[in-house]
Amino acid sequence: MRKAILFFFLFALFALVPATGSAKANGITVKIKDASGKDVGTVNIKSSGPGVSLKLDLHGLTPGEHAIHFHQNAKCDPPDFKSAGPHFNPDAKKHGLENPEGSHAGDMLNFTADGKGNAKATILNKGANLGSDTHSLYTNGGTALVIHAKPDDMKTDPAGNAGDRIACGVIEK
Numbered sequence: 001m002r003k004a005i006l007f008f009f010l011f012a013l014f015a016l017v018p019a020t021g022s023a024k025a026n027g028i029t030v031k032i033k034d035a036s037g038k039d040v041g042t043v044n045i046k047s048s049g050p051g052v053s054l055k056l057d058l059h060g061l062t063p064g065e066h067a068i069h070f071h072q073n074a075k076c077d078p079p080d081f082k083s084a085g086p087h088f089n090p091d092a093k094k095h096g097l098e099n100p101e102g103s104h105a106g107d108m109l110n111f112t113a114d115g116k117g118n119a120k121a122t123i124l125n126k127g128a129n130l131g132s133d134t135h136s137l138y139t140n141g142g143t144a145l146v147i148h149a150k151p152d153d154m155k156t157d158p159a160g161n162a163g164d165r166i167a168c169g170v171i172e173k
Contacts, residue, residue, distance in 0.1 A: 026130070027046035029044050030043045030044075030145050032167050033078075034060065034166060034167045035078045035081070037078060038060065039060075040058055040147075043058075045145075046130075047130050051129060052128055052129060052137070053125075054122065056111060056122070057119075059118045061119060063113050063116070063117055065112050066111055066112070066147055066149070066162075067152035068108050069146050069148070070106035070128055070144070071146050072106075074143055074144060081146055084168055087159065088104060089106060090139070094157045095156065095160055097154045099157065103127065106127070107125075107154075109123055110152055111123060143172075144168055147168070148165055150163035
């Protein structure tokens with residue numbers, strides 16, 4: 001009887017390991033902070049088809065439309081977040097989802113913060129992934145997720161006239 005219980009316990013334990021590891025490998029939650037270090041929410045990034053989906057749960061932003069991009073460095077030094085570097089661009093393309101020579105792997109659609117500065121949205125990005133190739137957000141030690149003051153015009157190189165970097169979060173394993 002003891003052997004049967006021990007066997008069942010070990011079987012149950014090993015049966016759970018792949019599911020737990022898979023869930024971890026499939027996604028990451030990024031904490032987003034503004035220039036003063038104040039928490040402005042989270043973005044959950046998960047593998048989705050050939051790319052990733054971002055589930056935004058943000059607050060404390062200025063109302064209106066904002067650009068959001070993946071940037072090449074896993075750094076978010078306030079107050080201007082310039083340490084995040086340029087957009088994540090492993091294929092050395094031009095900027096903008098509407099640019100015939102684009103787009104960067106870090107380019108994404110804009111999102112809108114409501115009148116209270118809250119934003120809940122899901123954005124898809126087909127140019128980046130959570131794998132191990134050159135399009136992985138974990139490349140070279142990670143990347144950053146940057147929110148800009150204005151919307152991206154989807155075509156102007158190098159950053160879509162999106163304005164100041166107002167919030168940032170580091171993406172790393």
